Amino acid sequence: MRINLKTLALGAFAAALPLLLPLPAMAADASTISSGDTAWMLASCALVLVMTPGLALFYGGMVRKKNVLSILMQCFFIMALISVQWILLGYTLSFGPDIKGIIGGLSFLGMSGVPVGDAAPLATTIPHTVFIMFQAMFAIITAGLITGAFAERMKFSVFVIFTLLWTTLVYDPLAHWVWGGGFLAQFGALDFAGGTVVHISSGVSGLVVALVLGKRLNKDREAMVPHNLPMTVTGAALLWFGWFGFNAGSALASNGLAGMAFLVTNTAAAAATLSWVFAEWLDHGKPTIFGAVSGAVAGLVAITPASGFVTPLAAIVIGLLVGPICYMAVSRIKEKLGYDDALDAFGIHGVGGTVGALATGLFATVAINAAGKDGLFYGNPHQLYVQFVAVLISWIFAGTMTFVILKVIGLFTPLRVSNEEEEMGLDAALHGEDAYGYGDMGLEGQGITG
């Protein structure tokens, strides 16, 4: 069966070969390109790329020693898989010429019709190639976020197929709807950097996967605590760092709006860190670093859709709100409902993204972004309604599609590893490797003979 799936996967790339024929037309340098805007966007591409390894460390530190490599592998593999999918198919589905508001046309299939010098159709001051890269990084990190929900128990081959299908069938359309001129954009939904497209979609999908897969072995008997919190903190730092490219880069230019997006992003992350830490401090008496980094990420998630539309003080409020809300979600609600969202992909991205998307409907103001809208607090209740609808659609679409995809894959193979493999740990069982030298005993030559 595994072979079978491998063949499937390999097929996907074989499919690319015919595409090798078409060639980009001769370059025609578009005079509209600004070297300053391009410089910031190039830097932003790099910053967003590094978020995925950041996520890998953030998640990797949270799992048990025996599964850390499986986490790193999933995140790293996504960087590879989605980068190629994006070039060949994904980009054009998301940003090709709009077809009935539903999906993009195939004019950029396999990067055909992307001459080197052209400006991006949707951002005329930067090269098309840079816009493609920037968007590719979003598709990558989004797929990565989901992995936190099914950590420590999914088969690798299933993960590969799932990720490929999910990005193609869930992310690409959603990105088109919101950013590619699709119907949600036309409907007036505000999502500056991906509250719905990135965080709600991944968080809700993660919840569905967690429910379909079921709990990890012994989850109820054993406390499964992070095996390496410094690793998690390092990852969170890279996320915070890269998020500046994510949000401020979404201005698609090097200007005041980018500056303001940068400012509110940092502010919301900070406020949420404080509010999460104080919340747990008051709740159980200890301020934790795990809480601090979780709060920071929650704040970054919540400000993402709002980052180009709100004021610094609004960012503080959003941050102060989302911290305790996500803390409750992961410490209380999860317990209650009893699903095993292993690393809280839903608890932080699903919940935080929803908070942010709705908050955008409250705090958005044209004083910050003339191209934006006013929110409820600026006399436009309608925007809150619009945001609500957009959130609802994202929830339903991501949830159902994910469920369907899993069920289909389930027809071919079990989704979970065997109990023996789970007991042994995914690193040794699936990848034939150990993270820290065999059993971390550090015995000379790691107690292994060639």
Next chain:
Amino acid sequence: MRINLKTLALGAFAAALPLLLPLPAMAADASTISSGDTAWMLASCALVLVMTPGLALFYGGMVRKKNVLSILMQCFFIMALISVQWILLGYTLSFGPDIKGIIGGLSFLGMSGVPVGDAAPLATTIPHTVFIMFQAMFAIITAGLITGAFAERMKFSVFVIFTLLWTTLVYDPLAHWVWGGGFLAQFGALDFAGGTVVHISSGVSGLVVALVLGKRLNKDREAMVPHNLPMTVTGAALLWFGWFGFNAGSALASNGLAGMAFLVTNTAAAAATLSWVFAEWLDHGKPTIFGAVSGAVAGLVAITPASGFVTPLAAIVIGLLVGPICYMAVSRIKEKLGYDDALDAFGIHGVGGTVGALATGLFATVAINAAGKDGLFYGNPHQLYVQFVAVLISWIFAGTMTFVILKVIGLFTPLRVSNEEEEMGLDAALHGEDAYGYGDMGLEGQGITG
């Protein structure tokens, strides 16, 4: 008592709420803004931000296993606490309209009067928001540097209050004096990127805290060696990386001066790495990686005030000098005087910053920066005198203020953890967490039951 302090801290943020009312005026895009300069400054903001996690790893690797999280927590929490303080109060105190050369006025309180499109009053080619962010990162890292001195023994609640007071009462005024048009600027002191404001202030304050707190338990009996040097090296690398934004970003533009600042920064770090390593190699016979990274940081510290004023060859000399000087400070003088500057915040930042500030008075030349001054070696001995005075004032101001702040806090609560807590380790005692799974035994489920 702790509750009491928590309430205090919480109060500080409650105080922010009224500020929620004022709203930035309508944006008016300043035609002076350069997208190129803005691009480099946005990148620089991200680079300087990442220095603080870098510092967290740099310091975190140096402590014992049982205290690594307390270090990471302090650095990470500072990112949150000072980011918010800066938005609400700090920025306007430092860079608001000058009041008698002493402090900035409140016109930017809570980011009021910061329209999205405006250029920065003090850097007219970049957006005001970007300037605010850039300066915020400096306030953050400076507070972070001090923590190295009181590592492994300070109460977390005390740390929170201390940091908030220190930044407001020490950093903000000092930044105004030197960069905000305060009296030291008027007096002609040269400090390109923060020799006095950042390094002397934090280093000297660290020394005072170390003296007030006293030594760590068993310091005299046990050697306390780094628990994870690769972590320290990783942190040093992030510091070196981020320091380019710190120094070259201080040109506040993307031009030849930024390029030269970048060049001398890298050169001084390199030269100091070599000189520290060769110094210890000749001294005790072993070239160490711990020495190499310490030398690099010492070099980066020393070049900071000089980075926009000196030539590459001068940078080599500064680097070659500061390495052995700091090596002596941490390996000999500390022993002699017997204070427990745990991670050498004073030994490297206090000493190195002083060396750099004075060296600026020797090597500065208008050939590099027409807006600067000539130093002693270029026929202007007066500049050395000016630098000396600036250093002296920074030492005295930071030292006394820190002492006062600690004594005041001491009236409400003990500054140190109990011996039991110190013995147990701050991670478990204060934060209720373990860095590497319980006791790093990696027992399945980490030997913990829910």
Next chain:
Amino acid sequence: MRINLKTLALGAFAAALPLLLPLPAMAADASTISSGDTAWMLASCALVLVMTPGLALFYGGMVRKKNVLSILMQCFFIMALISVQWILLGYTLSFGPDIKGIIGGLSFLGMSGVPVGDAAPLATTIPHTVFIMFQAMFAIITAGLITGAFAERMKFSVFVIFTLLWTTLVYDPLAHWVWGGGFLAQFGALDFAGGTVVHISSGVSGLVVALVLGKRLNKDREAMVPHNLPMTVTGAALLWFGWFGFNAGSALASNGLAGMAFLVTNTAAAAATLSWVFAEWLDHGKPTIFGAVSGAVAGLVAITPASGFVTPLAAIVIGLLVGPICYMAVSRIKEKLGYDDALDAFGIHGVGGTVGALATGLFATVAINAAGKDGLFYGNPHQLYVQFVAVLISWIFAGTMTFVILKVIGLFTPLRVSNEEEEMGLDAALHGEDAYGYGDMGLEGQGITG
């Protein structure tokens, strides 16, 4: 003897002092400088700098616990050593006025004749200082790559001398030939970002060092497995991240070409990750993270010379090819030939660089870069011949020079550590340090008494 070598090394720096006299001429701001291009190049300098610590972690995770610091030390020390060498001598040898196509003249010796405001002779839209920095980072990482071949057994003092001589006698001339207007440039060889100069030169030299030094102790009896794969993955992530500066920065501008270079770089890394993983999956049945990161680096290496000349689809093909080829090289050929290229500097950089340099002769097209050439697939077989010759020359030059340098050093001192030192581990034996607290036992105070 060691002292003797130290003196030698120290001498090298003493030699610099006379250079302290000459002073850069008065700055004359060149009107050609673009703040946008400069912004991206400043960012690129930082990105390429961070590749070396990335390499340190990448390599450091692969060795045994007792040698990790020796790896970190070598990489970090190179950052220092080569930065200084570059300022004083290296840059002018590589990029000084061409002398008979062989070497650069001494006009930039010790940064003389580099006024702060000048534009770079070879890149008139950015400051000279920025160009110097950018090129310095290349010299650093190249020297770093070699260390993977002689890991875990070379004397540190020998390493210092070897690195200094190798960079001066091998890298500097080669850089001049290809990028400094030397004979290979005149001959028409295409190398956008360093397939020959960086990867072939370091890889082949590494192979020679490995052969001269011989195998590690017990290599045949014990399997020497990575002691910390998450560290290796973190390093690989930093390499991928920094490589954007390496390749896209090699456009020396912030434009469409940089964007395309960025795009193909990411694409090739992704494709090679996939092809390596699928290759091993089919070969031995397990997809590994170690394979994934190795594939990514192989892809980055292969696209380096091609990155400014080929299309995204060509990048996919190059990536799909290089993965399995390098996998075979490290898993089969190395076994067969039996040399101990400890961390596969040759297997990945030598082999991958050769694949990339030749592939450039196949896939290059003026549609991407008008300043480039067409390759075989675009009707110009001659270019493949040119590439082949350039590869051949790089192999022979790097190989012989390295051999000679080692033999000369061998006249003064043994190149390898003693068996006792190797058994004990280089960290304790050469550097007098332990990476994870003594023996990673984490005993309170690490079982050490002052």
Next chain:
Amino acid sequence: MKKIEAVIRPGKLEELKLALNEMEVRGMTIYNVMGRGLQKDVKQFYRGQEVSVDLFPKVKVEIICRDHWLERIVDMIQKICSSGKIGDGKIFVYPIEDIIRISSGERGDAAL
């Protein structure tokens, strides 16, 4: 008094702790070990290089108990930790001559 040394699968530790708790057996000392025996080797791969692992992570549980407790504890360990598969581990029983409780100086049975 006897010393019981049980080498078990790491995954069984929590269950065993709970079970012994119910018997009021709390005192124990635990550490990670690597074990070798009849359990057959596992293959790992590093850059295609095959390495066969013959040491498996186990947990050693040491319990010092009064003689008449011995059988009950041994039975419980076996009951909890036995999966019937090779690699479950072994229990070793040793004689012990004396025990001192450091905090109080009590000796022998009293020290437990």
Next chain:
Amino acid sequence: MKKIEAVIRPGKLEELKLALNEMEVRGMTIYNVMGRGLQKDVKQFYRGQEVSVDLFPKVKVEIICRDHWLERIVDMIQKICSSGKIGDGKIFVYPIEDIIRISSGERGDAAL
């Protein structure tokens, strides 16, 4: 000859080493263990999830000594490592049949 196994608080190790040194007792083998006993659980929190820790880091010190040294060493360990609080640890004494010094092949007392 006897084998002394002392389970102590990690913080006491250095002091104990110094004290034994002064008695000319140098030989010892040490490793980290996790201990469980009367010492009461400690609470930890991960994302608000409470976990109660019932295994505490201890250090085990093994000293093989001649019979007539036994009491002196035991007394010293107790003297140094006792804080009077629960969790100080225990000392176990076992019989040992033979010792071989690998480097020289000496056996019995001579091997120490």
Next chain:
Amino acid sequence: MKKIEAVIRPGKLEELKLALNEMEVRGMTIYNVMGRGLQKDVKQFYRGQEVSVDLFPKVKVEIICRDHWLERIVDMIQKICSSGKIGDGKIFVYPIEDIIRISSGERGDAAL
């Protein structure tokens, strides 16, 4: 039955495993320890602060065997692990009263 505890240099483990394998001795339990004895201190330096290390990493190999195997195993350990230099380690032999194989419940010699 006997229990053999050998404290050896980490670098010798692989060779020892191979040698014992050829004698059909497969069962063993291994862990890292830190050892102290006649081996003389080593100096380390952290920011110029000298620390002298008196604990060296060793590996402890535990083998439970039938009485008549004792000498053969001890000899082999000594043969393989002896370099003649101080620090090679020691072999300790202890009595053992019983063995239970968890998976099958077999006791005594049968459990090996």
